[in-house]
Amino acid sequence: MPNVVDFVTVSTEGLESSPVADALAGLRANEARYFRNKYDHVFTTHPAAEVPELIEYVARVLRDERAIVIASPVLEATQFEVEGVRWTYVFHESGLSINVLYALEAGGKRAVGFKLSDGMDEPEELHAFKFARQRSKLAGTIRGSYFVVKGEY
Template identity: 55%
Template sequence: MAFAVEFDNVSTVGLQSSPVASALAGLRANEARYLKNKYNHEFVVEEADKDTKTLDYVNSILKKERDIEFSSRPLETSMFQVDNIQMAYVFYENGLEVNVMYTINDSKKRAVGFKLSEGMEVPKELEGKFKFARQKSKLAGSIRGSFFVIKNEY
């Protein structure tokens, strides 16, 4: 079932099984606020097991670009296009968010981002491979994030 994420009323709906559900809900709400403010886009997520297309897309990029396969269970996904940017999001049970921003007509503006919910450890799949910068968020507390540039066509 699709769920429109509200950033003025943070909810853990769909994320309850996560040990950091509140922080992950804040991270998801933070993304919703960003998308609304930057692109006037309503952020809608759905259960990951009902959206294999988005999971396959994100997983194929992670595998082909950096040989990354996450062991944590994906809880929610979202894929949409705003302007000329294809965006995909996956929220994992351990508190990780992976997002893909793939500019359709500019191969220099394509990246995969990782955001860690407050209170979670760096997943073993990312340990030592990325440096994480901290940012503060009223909705999500302290977010640690990193990214890599996508080199191939998808």
């Protein structure tokens, strides 16, 4: 069952098992607000069990590009296309959010972004990355990093 993410009334629905559920819900709402304001797109997520192909897609990109395997289970995922860019998001129980930005046109931007929820420890798998801090009214302090995707997916 899809979940339309409300960024006005932040809900932990679907994220309750996370030890940082409130911060992760704020992070998810922050993404929803960004896509609504920038692209007029309604951000909708699905329980992980309903979209295993999206979880495998993100896992494959991480594995193939940087030999990264995330240990934390995925709670929710989504994929959509806006203005020629395919966005795939996974939200992990640990509080980690991963997105794959993939321009469908050759030569366009392609990257993987990581965002850590406020209060979560940096995952061992991501210690090689430097994280920048950003303040959000919805999510508190978000730590983020990224890398450029070289392969074709």
